[in-house]
Amino acid sequence: MLNRVILIGRLTRDPELRYTPSGVAVTQFTLAVDRPFSNQNGDREADFIPVVTWRQLAETCANYLRKGRLTAVEGRIQVRSYDNSEGKRVYVTEVIADNVRFLESNRDSGGSRDDMGGGYGGGQPNNNSRPNGGGGSSQSRGPAADPFSDDGRPIDISDDDLPF
Numbered sequence: 001m002l003n004r005v006i007l008i009g010r011l012t013r014d015p016e017l018r019y020t021p022s023g024v025a026v027t028q029f030t031l032a033v034d035r036p037f038s039n040q041n042g043d044r045e046a047d048f049i050p051v052v053t054w055r056q057l058a059e060t061c062a063n064y065l066r067k068g069r070l071t072a073v074e075g076r077i078q079v080r081s082y083d084n085s086e087g088k089r090v091y092v093t094e095v096i097a098d099n100v101r102f103l104e105s106n107r108d109s110g111g112s113r114d115d116m117g118g119g120y121g122g123g124q125p126n127n128n129s130r131p132n133g134g135g136g137s138s139q140s141r142g143p144a145a146d147p148f149s150d151d152g153r154p155i156d157i158s159d160d161d162l163p164f
Contacts, residue, residue: 003076005095007049008103009033011069015053017062027058029065031073031095050094051075061100072101 015029032046039045051073053061065071075097084090 005073005075005077007031007033007051007073007095009046009049009071009073011065011067011071012048013067015062015065017058025055025058025062027053027061029061031071050092051097052078052094053097053100057097057100064102065100070103072103073097074099074101 009031012030012032015027017025017027019025029051031049031051033049035045035047037044073095075095077093078096079091079093081089081091
């Protein structure tokens with residue numbers, strides 16, 4: 001059996017970082033994901049999907065993600081339940097993320113911090129976290145030159161070196 005989900009959307013609010021009584025970091029945020037079709041009025045609707053991250057991934061998300069930022073989330077769907085204050089059973093469906101990718105830099109999303117984009121994987125409660133890309137470091141970084149910017153000079157490369 002397979003329980004795997006990949007979502008791309010924008011955060012509806014800044015992530016909320018909390019710690020369990022045993023000191024484990026947990027972050028919650030909601031991802032707005034556009035539906036691939038329009039309604040009868042021609043408007044595109046969105047689904048608002050709750051996401052939970054744990055441990056180092058939770059701290060990284062809290063440090064780098066902000067409201068409105070385009071983000072990819074990979075994880076699994078979990079359904080849990082609890083009894084509310086009125087004694088009624090409430091069911092909650094959420095995505096437990098084990099990989100989060102920052103799809104735009106803070107400069108692109110209007111953020112005021114000058115850190116790099118990137119992503120971070122790991123952070124499931126049962127696994128050790130592992131970095132999968134830039135942006136997982138807590139060190140601040142200065143602006144980096146774009147290695148793909150067009151400086152107007154031709155590239156000297158042989159056709160034999162091209163993979164296509």
